[in-house]
Amino acid sequence: FQDCIDKKCSICVNEALYDSMERVYGSSGADIRIASGSEEYNQVIEAVNSGECEIGLMDDTTYKINMMNALDVCDFRYVGHELLWIPVAQPVRYELATSMSYWYREIVADGVFADIFHEYVPEYSTICNPFLILFSDECVSSTKSLTFKSLVGPALLCVVFALIALLFDLRENGWSNFKNICTMQFGVKGAYQQAFDLAQAEPVEDDDAIDIPKHISEFHARYKKGHADIMKRLDILSGIAEEDMDSRLLCDE
Numbered sequence: 001f002q003d004c005i006d007k008k009c010s011i012c013v014n015e016a017l018y019d020s021m022e023r024v025y026g027s028s029g030a031d032i033r034i035a036s037g038s039e040e041y042n043q044v045i046e047a048v049n050s051g052e053c054e055i056g057l058m059d060d061t062t063y064k065i066n067m068m069n070a071l072d073v074c075d076f077r078y079v080g081h082e083l084l085w086i087p088v089a090q091p092v093r094y095e096l097a098t099s100m101s102y103w104y105r106e107i108v109a110d111g112v113f114a115d116i117f118h119e120y121v122p123e124y125s126t127i128c129n130p131f132l133i134l135f136s137d138e139c140v141s142s143t144k145s146l147t148f149k150s151l152v153g154p155a156l157l158c159v160v161f162a163l164i165a166l167l168f169d170l171r172e173n174g175w176s177n178f179k180n181i182c183t184m185q186f187g188v189k190g191a192y193q194q195a196f197d198l199a200q201a202e203p204v205e206d207d208d209a210i211d212i213p214k215h216i217s218e219f220h221a222r223y224k225k226g227h228a229d230i231m232k233r234l235d236i237l238s239g240i241a242e243e244d245m246d247s248r249l250l251c252d253e
Helices: 002-006 015-028 043-050 060-068 094-109 112-120 137-142 148-182 187-200 212-252
Strands: 010-013 031-034
Touching: 010 015, 010 043, 015 031, 094 112
Parallel strands: 010 031
Antiparallel strands: none
């Protein structure tokens, strides 16, 4: 809206909104005009279509009524944010004000008012919604939700890369290493399996080659020693816990 004011473009409103627009935006230099037309509901539409104004201001209820009356409004879109908030009230006798207020609040809270309103004023449809900006068929297709067909391409790409990675792994490490990974043979069992696979491999004709059987024996000895140390520490902790429990029992007595 500020861009329109800066460019001195003409702004058409109906008579009901003119005073409020002048009061709020009159000092901004905006060229605000009352749209001429046969009926109040379609004054703005007729003024914009005829070239009388460059943009028009319209509330969403008026838009829905024009849409319901099959007027040509589906080519128009709301741009920017709301410019005015105008409460609408009707006069009522003083002795009826409290009862009417209570009744109105009840039907609004229960959804009855919305049902009555939508019975006469329809909701927006996908083909005629002023809040959707659809410039072309490409924009319409880009708003569609993802389906299984949309994921086929990425899925095939992932499978191809996975197969390539598998082939490289088999080439570098062999089938046994891949089998260990697939069967989740990790930890001590996996280490034994890996050492066994190395022992079964072809011997290396080198004076500095690793003695595989000796390597397995040393690893087994370290494993047994570590296991014994852990069990010893658990026994010590168990003894400390029993002594602490006895002392607590004595204190309680």
